[in-house]
Amino acid sequence: MAMSFLKPHCTHRLPSSSSILNSPFPTISPTKSLFANGSSFSTRIPNHFRARPISSTPTKPFSFKAFSSQISASAPKPDEMPARVGFLGLGIMGSPMAQNLIKAGCDVTVWNRTESKCSPLISLGAKYKSSPKEVAASCDVTFAMLADPQSALDVACGEHGAAKGMSPGKGYVDVSTVDGATSKLIGTRIKATGALFLEAPVSGSKKPAEDGQLIFLTAGDRSLFETVAPLLDIMGKLLCPYAPHHPFSEAFELSTFCLRSRRYTTQSKFFLGDVGNGAAMKLVVNMIMGSMMASFSEGLLLCERVGLDPKVLVEVVSQGAISAPMFSMKGPSMVQSLYPTAFPLKHQQKDLRLALGLAESVSQPTPIAAAANELYKVAKSRGLSDEDFSAVIEALKVKLQSQSKE
Numbered sequence: 001m002a003m004s005f006l007k008p009h010c011t012h013r014l015p016s017s018s019s020i021l022n023s024p025f026p027t028i029s030p031t032k033s034l035f036a037n038g039s040s041f042s043t044r045i046p047n048h049f050r051a052r053p054i055s056s057t058p059t060k061p062f063s064f065k066a067f068s069s070q071i072s073a074s075a076p077k078p079d080e081m082p083a084r085v086g087f088l089g090l091g092i093m094g095s096p097m098a099q100n101l102i103k104a105g106c107d108v109t110v111w112n113r114t115e116s117k118c119s120p121l122i123s124l125g126a127k128y129k130s131s132p133k134e135v136a137a138s139c140d141v142t143f144a145m146l147a148d149p150q151s152a153l154d155v156a157c158g159e160h161g162a163a164k165g166m167s168p169g170k171g172y173v174d175v176s177t178v179d180g181a182t183s184k185l186i187g188t189r190i191k192a193t194g195a196l197f198l199e200a201p202v203s204g205s206k207k208p209a210e211d212g213q214l215i216f217l218t219a220g221d222r223s224l225f226e227t228v229a230p231l232l233d234i235m236g237k238l239l240c241p242y243a244p245h246h247p248f249s250e251a252f253e254l255s256t257f258c259l260r261s262r263r264y265t266t267q268s269k270f271f272l273g274d275v276g277n278g279a280a281m282k283l284v285v286n287m288i289m290g291s292m293m294a295s296f297s298e299g300l301l302l303c304e305r306v307g308l309d310p311k312v313l314v315e316v317v318s319q320g321a322i323s324a325p326m327f328s329m330k331g332p333s334m335v336q337s338l339y340p341t342a343f344p345l346k347h348q349q350k351d352l353r354l355a356l357g358l359a360e361s362v363s364q365p366t367p368i369a370a371a372a373n374e375l376y377k378v379a380k381s382r383g384l385s386d387e388d389f390s391a392v393i394e395a396l397k398v399k400l401q402s403q404s405k406e
């Protein structure tokens with residue numbers, strides 16, 4: 001642990017990512033046997049429980065007892081957790097993320113441009129400071145969850161920005177979705193103070209943020225990643241490498257252990273190297289998501305146009321190879337023209353715009369994303385910016401209505 005601010009405040013006890021990466025336990029490869037009898041369970045593990053390989057070759061048969069005692073021994077003590085945690089930006093995502101840190105026992109200090117949004121967190125035990133600078137000065141690690149590149153820059157590097165409160169031994173973790181250039185600029189300013197910087201945009205929306213089920217796409221200072229890993233695990237998804245209902249009793253026992261204790265994770269937080277890589281990964285993911293939603297919208301409307309029930313389409317899609325939680329979650333409300341905001345449409349359009357810039361920078365054709373981006377722009381021009389991004393379907397409805405008049 002390279003940083004100097006480790007104090008016993010948080011109550012969670014989770015393994016550090018280095019302990020996971022250095023685990024002597026076998027690679028979690030669905031094609032290789034982990035069991036003494038040589039059994040393979042390659043076809044039985046649901047995809048969401050498949051782990052990313054974390055070491056090279058399986059060396060010994062799996063033993064739950066050995067595994068659990070090794071994990072207990074390697075779990076960091078509470079005094080290895082960052083003591084004082086700052087949180088800047090308490091919107092749809094930032095509020096529940098900060099709330100989960102507070103509920104886990106962390107000493108959290110908050111700031112938000114609209115001060116009233118701090119009140120619910122203060123009533124849960126958070127402290128308040130009146131500028132990003134003051135938060136950064138009073139905390140060991142400061143997280144920022146801002147709307148877009150400009151606000152992320154303002155909050156980090158503005159007149160009363162976080163950089164002004166940074167110094168050696170501190171860390172700044174920007175979890176906003178921004179482009180790589182913005183992230184690099186923020187990182188440079190933060191590091192000029194002697195502090196460490198990590199970009200860590202998240203995949204997962206309002207509900208995963210509330211449930212502590214986010215996926216972090218991090219890049220930057222590896223030692224800061226190691227330091228904040230337990231905090232990311234509080235806010236993020238924990239994956240167990242074994243299926244919870246696997247017939248092998250040891251695997252069942254292990255997954256129960258994993259899920260109950262939240263002690264062992266495979267990577268639901270990714271460390272991707274240099275600053276810019278986390279931002280790029282996030283933009284690629286959201287480029288795909290924006291196009292998927294646009295395509296799904298077309299399907300729902302075409303279904304209705306030809307006299308089929310779009311609710312049945314949602315059901316059909318959910319059972320086949322193109323099923324996605326997003327379609328099952330948003331489809332039923334889209335059919336009713338309801339768009340309760342989880343991911344604001346304006347942010348999805350921002351992400352498509354930034355992804356197109358990324359593609360342009362490397363001359364990669366992205367015609368599908370470009371078309372989807374146009375549709376989100378139309379939706380914005382129709383006043384749908386603050387609706388959920390599934391409201392993009394409204395832009396197509398307008399087009400279909402005007403066609404039918406011709």
Ligand SMILES: NC(=O)C1=CN([C@@H]2O[C@H](COP(=O)(O)OP(=O)(O)OC[C@H]3O[C@@H](n4cnc5c(N)ncnc54)[C@H](OP(=O)(O)O)[C@@H]3O)[C@@H](O)[C@H]2O)C=CC1
Pocket residue numbers: 088089090091092093094112113114115117145146147148150151154155175176177178202203204205206342343344347348
């Ligand atoms: N919602 C989602 O499902 C997801 C969102 N994201 C990304 O996370 C980030 C935040 O999203 P979300 O919480 O939904 O967005 P919100 O619009 O709910 O919150 C945005 C936050 O940024 C603040 N902000 C905006 N402009 C400024 C400014 N100029 N100066 C200071 N603060 C400012 C807002 O403050 P104020 O309260 O004063 O307006 C608010 O705290 C975005 O980058 C988004 O793309 C990533 C994954 C999922």
Ligand SMILES: O=CC(=O)O
Pocket residue numbers: 177202203204205286343
């Ligand atoms: O950025 C949005 C998300 O759902 O992820």
